[in-house]
Amino acid sequence: MSDAADRLSDVRAKIADAATRAQRRGDDICLIAVSKTHDAAAIRPLIAAGQRHFGENWVQEAATKWPELRAETPDVKLHLIGQLQSNKADEAVALFDAIHSVDRSSLVQALAKSCDKADRQPQLFVQVNIGDEEQKGGCKVPDLAALLAEAKGAGLIISGLMAIPPADIEPAPFFALLDELAERNGLSERSMGMSGDYETAVMLGATHVRVGTALFGARG
Numbered sequence: 604m605s606d607a608a609d610r611l612s613d614v615r616a617k618i619a620d621a622a623t624r625a626q627r628r629g630d631d632i633c634l635i636a637v638s639k640t641h642d643a644a645a646i647r648p649l650i651a652a653g654q655r656h657f658g659e660n661w662v663q664e665a666a667t668k669w670p671e672l673r674a675e676t677p678d679v680k681l682h683l684i685g686q687l688q689s690n691k692a693d694e695a696v697a698l699f700d701a702i703h704s705v706d707r708s709s710l711v712q713a714l715a716k717s718c719d720k721a722d723r724q725p726q727l728f729v730q731v732n733i734g735d736e737e738q739k740g741g742c743k744v745p746d747l748a749a750l751l752a753e754a755k756g757a758g759l760i761i762s763g764l765m766a767i768p769p770a771d772i773e774p775a776p777f778f779a780l781l782d783e784l785a786e787r788n789g790l791s792e793r794s795m796g797m798s799g800d801y802e803t804a805v806m807l808g809a810t811h812v813r814v815g816t817a818l819f820g821a822r823g
């Protein structure tokens with residue numbers, strides 16, 4: 604396997620190509636390196652190669668790994684991309700620069716309280732259950748407008764939407780739908796696209812792509 608710097612420049616080049624094809628600027632797309640299950644030793648080479656945005660799925664894992672890495676590189680930005688329990692809202696608000704998984708009323712209320720207490724608000728995305736799948740987190744499409752209104756009423760600023768399309772089927776229609784929902788609700792950010800489909804996502808309007816395997820190799 605090639606080294607971290609090669610994998611990073613390969614992913615960046617593919618993002619830039621996809622952006623060019625869609626008449627967008629590659630620099631406008633935030634590449635989030637998803638480092639869940641990978642330890643500090645695996646993450647450091649990517650930081651050394653210039654990567655600054657990282658994604659984690661679990662508050663506990665991030666809290667163990669990142670304080671030390673952050674002390675070494677203070678301008679690193681951390682994104683929570685996994686489901687968040689309301690009782691971890693305080694910790695998530697303290698630790699993360701962005702939270703991509705706001706998906707229900709109880710969590711909106713918990714985050715509003717935590718942000719108030721901390722006097723700090725991470726960038727927030729509402730996760731949409733774009734394929735209407737039972738087992739997946741995310742707000743149902745018909746409930747989106749109400750959840751956005753509730754967040755606004757609670758004093759939270761929502762920047763955009765996040766989605767994980769159903770596995771094993773063509774993701775493009777789901778990316779297009781997320782883009783349309785963001786547009787309709789006046790939101791500028793779209794967090795969509797993973798290792799297998801980030802180029803398609805970029806062509807369909809992604810502002811944030813979340814790439815793990817293509818940067819780190821397979822998770823153990």
Ligand SMILES: *Cc1c(COP(=O)(O)O)cnc(C)c1O
Pocket residue numbers: 637639660684685767796797798799813814815816817
């Ligand atoms: C793990 C994960 C990713 C990264 O997936 P890869 O296929 O390894 O790129 C992206 N988004 C979410 C929400 C994830 O849980």
